[in-house]
Amino acid sequence: MSPVRRTSVVARAARSVAARGGPWHAVPTDAIVFGTLSVVGFVLLWQVASTFWVVSMLFPPPLKTLATWWEMVQDGSILYHVRVSLVRIAVGFAIGTVVGVPVGLAMGLFTPVLVALEPYVQFLRFVPPIAWLIPAILWFGIGEISKTFLIVYTTIFLVLVNTMAGVRTIPRNQIRAARTFGLSRWQMFAWVTLPAIMPRIFTGMRIAMGNSFAAVVGAELIAAEAGLGYLITESATWMASDRMFSGMLTLGLLGILADVSFRAGIRRYAARYFMTQ
Structure with missing residues (x-):
């Protein structure tokens, strides 16, 4: 078999191994319909509950929340908080991914690295990010570094563990088959390892991105003057529940938009790693 032919066979085999199930396909129409009906039903239940069952000051009706949210959009106040939080999320998520992958x-490919780092990884990933809030402020001050640190901490272990697991779960027979073609270490990595672990990496990134949106609220709890987390906590302090829920609504909508955009990007630019889905 010629070298070109061997390369083609190995590349196709690697992509076959890499293509495992994952939530990356477009959402079916019926799912959109049922999802919309579910949201409408929830909003109606929310309206009834806040009108008849609970104190509206503590649990504002959705119409009042939406009205307040729209006012904040029009005057630009909530857009300012959105911009600040998104920058923090993007920077922290990017750093965590660049380090975690x-x-x-390294932990998946080299046993000495795994043995050396795994105890620390297993210990630290079970310590919640919010526990590091005060130490981060003591170490880095009240500026952006402490807030970014918490988001990086939230991101890095999810990406790291998924990447490591992807490497260590590549079928051994696939590696042996690739070696029979006389591939170099770099060719093994480029044509077998990397395609096989990309679905795991993308999954870890997707989960980490969602957690980054949660972490930004904790990062902005103390010593912040802007951001959606700051807006939520400040509004709660002044019992402005409609503004508080507006901040929560915005955070959730941004998270959905980010997730949809991420999945669309995967379908557009990395579909080859999910060929058999």
Whole structure:
């Protein structure tokens, strides 16, 4: 078999191994319909509950919340908080991913690295990010570094562990089959390892991105002057529940938009890693 032919066979085999199930396909129409009906039903229940069953000051009706949210959009106040929080999320998520992927690769590929780092990874990933809030402020002050640190901490372990697991779960027979073609270590990595672990990496990134939106609220709890987390906590302090729920609504909508955009990007630019889905 010629070298070109061997390369083609190995590349196709690698992509076959890499293509495992995952939630990356477009959402079916019936799911959109039922999802919309579910949201409408929830909003109606929310309206009834806040009108008849609970104190509206503590649990504002959805119409009042939406009206307040729209006012904040029009005057630009909530857009300012959105911009601040999104920058923090983007920077922290990017740093966590850039660090988590290569460290996860090293732990998956090299046993000495795994043995050396796994105790620390297993310990730290069970310590919640919010526990590091005060230490981060003591170490880095009340500026952006402490807030970014919490988001990086939230992101890095999810990406790292998924990457490491992806490497270590590649079928051994696939690796042996690739070696019979006389591939170099770099060719093994480029044509077998990397395609096989990309679905795991993308899954870890997707989960980490969702957690980054949760972490930004904790990061903005103390010593912040802007951001959606700051808006939510400040509104709660002044019992402005409609503004508080507006901040929560915005955070949730941004999270959905980010997730949809991420999945669309995967379908557009990385579909080859999910060929058999």
